[in-house]
Amino acid sequence: MRAAVVTSFGAADVLHEAQVDPPVPGRGQTLVEVRAAGLNPAELIARSGGFGLPAPAIIGFEFAGTVAAIGDDVTGVEVGARIAGWPDSFSQGSYAEFTLSSNYTTIPDGVTFEDAAATVIGADNAARGLALLRPSPGETIVITGASGALGGAAVQFARLQGLTVIGICGRSSLEYVEGLGATAVEYGDHLADRVRAVALGSIDAALDTAGKGLVSTLIDLRGGAGRVVTLADPAAAARGVTFSAGHPRNRDSRPVREALERIAAGEWRTRIGRTFPLHQAAEAHRTLEAGHTGGKLLLIP
Ligand SMILES: NC(=O)c1ccc[n+]([C@@H]2O[C@H](COP(=O)([O-])OP(=O)(O)OC[C@H]3O[C@@H](n4cnc5c(N)ncnc54)[C@H](OP(=O)(O)O)[C@@H]3O)[C@@H](O)[C@H]2O)c1
Missing domain, CATH: 3.90.180.10 (Medium-chain alcohol dehydrogenases, catalytic domain)
Known part of the structure; x- marks a missing residue:
């Protein structure tokens, strides 16, 4: 072969x-x-x-x-x-x-x-990261890397769970992330202020799928490391943030199947x-x- x-x-x-x-x-x-x-x-x-x-x-x-x-x-x-x-x-x-x-x-x-x-790695990791935050319907979550494979899946799972989502991405991805059902905010200077400006109330949870040093901003937005999870920044664990790595023993095909079924139904975007x-x-x-x-x-x- x-x-x-x-x-x-x-x-x-x-x-x-x-x-x-x-x-x-x-x-x-x-x-x-x-x-x-x-x-x-x-x-x-x-x-x-x-x-x-x-x-x-x-x-x-x-x-x-x-x-x-x-x-x-x-x-x-x-x-x-x-x-x-x-x-x-x-x-x-x-x-x-x-x-x-x-x-x-x-x-x-x-x-x-x-x-x-x-869809495979994005949906699996996004679902696991989101579950670690134990979100409830009606809460507001900030998701970094919202235009990426993990982040895009996380935004869509979060919306399906009834969350309000603020998605962080690059300028050229803003429209795409809005199309996933999030309020899109461009990363860059004064990010925390710009996120607070679009949040209607408290920010209840934060999921980092970008790395890129954004965990500090998420800790700032949450007022501490509680209910901040990163899938992309192992070093953030030293600051009390939960880092979750995917590995052969925790792979879950069920969220992958759910995303694929939703693609077939025209309800999910890759x-x-x-x-x-x-x-x-x-x-x-x-x-x-x-x-x-x-x-x-x-x-x-
Ligand atoms: N925990 C695990 O087991 C696991 C599994 C898979 C992946 N990961 C990690 O998760 C991360 C994302 O993977 P992926 O496959 O989703 O990548 P991806 O599809 O390339 O997405 C990367 C995301 O990061 C954003 N980004 C790029 N530069 C940035 C910056 N300077 N500041 C803020 N955001 C920035 C991108 O935004 P724009 O493109 O809009 O600029 C995009 O939303 C990677 O670090 C990867 O190693 C972890």
Whole structure:
């Protein structure tokens, strides 16, 4: 099969297309023919060597595709089913024609592989982060990174839970974030004052999906670290803020399935910035590194 392989870790150029043997599904695993792989900031770290993966590695932490074969004891899906989820291994990932997975959900009719791949990690992490804040209907929440994959999902889940949402994003994303049902505020100087100016009452909770040093502003807005959660700033834990990392043991396909069903019903928006063929994986990583992608970047094997 073709794959974007990392044989030595480093800058984006280490990603190169190569022919490798396809993986073989073990017990409980499906062999997935990848139709779209979402790109994630964590994959930049993995490619640079920050995850300590063994080389050669095929990275790519989310996928949408079809079931090509199933191992022993797989139930609930058949060959040909359309599924979206997480590869089982960080080094046998989705930047390839095939990957292995035992954690996925089926893709409803009418949802594209691109939209499905763009939804997995965003919806899972957003739902977990939001749940940690224990929000109640009628409360007001501030969400940073509201135009991103995690933040866009968080805004939509929060609205569905009856929250008033103030979404922080870049200028070119303001209209998009308003379209998700939030009051959009541009990040930049005097952010806390500008958020207070649009808040109708108290700010009851805050979710950081951007990092970028915005946790300080969220602590200021909340008057302390209580009910401030970050998905993007591990260092903020030292200030009493809850940091929550996604990992193989806490992945939850249910919010992914909910988002996909809502996409099928025309009730949920994903934003695709750009798609790249597999042989342009290095270019895709450079684009992600530059930031402000205008939506999810995808590799199409
Ligand atoms: N906890 C976990 O397990 C977990 C899982 C996945 C991701 N993450 C982390 O979550 C973060 C978001 O990931 P993602 O995939 O959603 O990224 P993304 O789609 O690229 O979104 C990034 C967001 O950050 C905003 N942003 C960019 N520069 C900013 C700045 N200087 N100040 C304020 N906001 C800025 C962007 O706004 P504009 O584009 O509108 O400028 C956008 O809303 C990353 O740090 C990622 O590593 C954590």
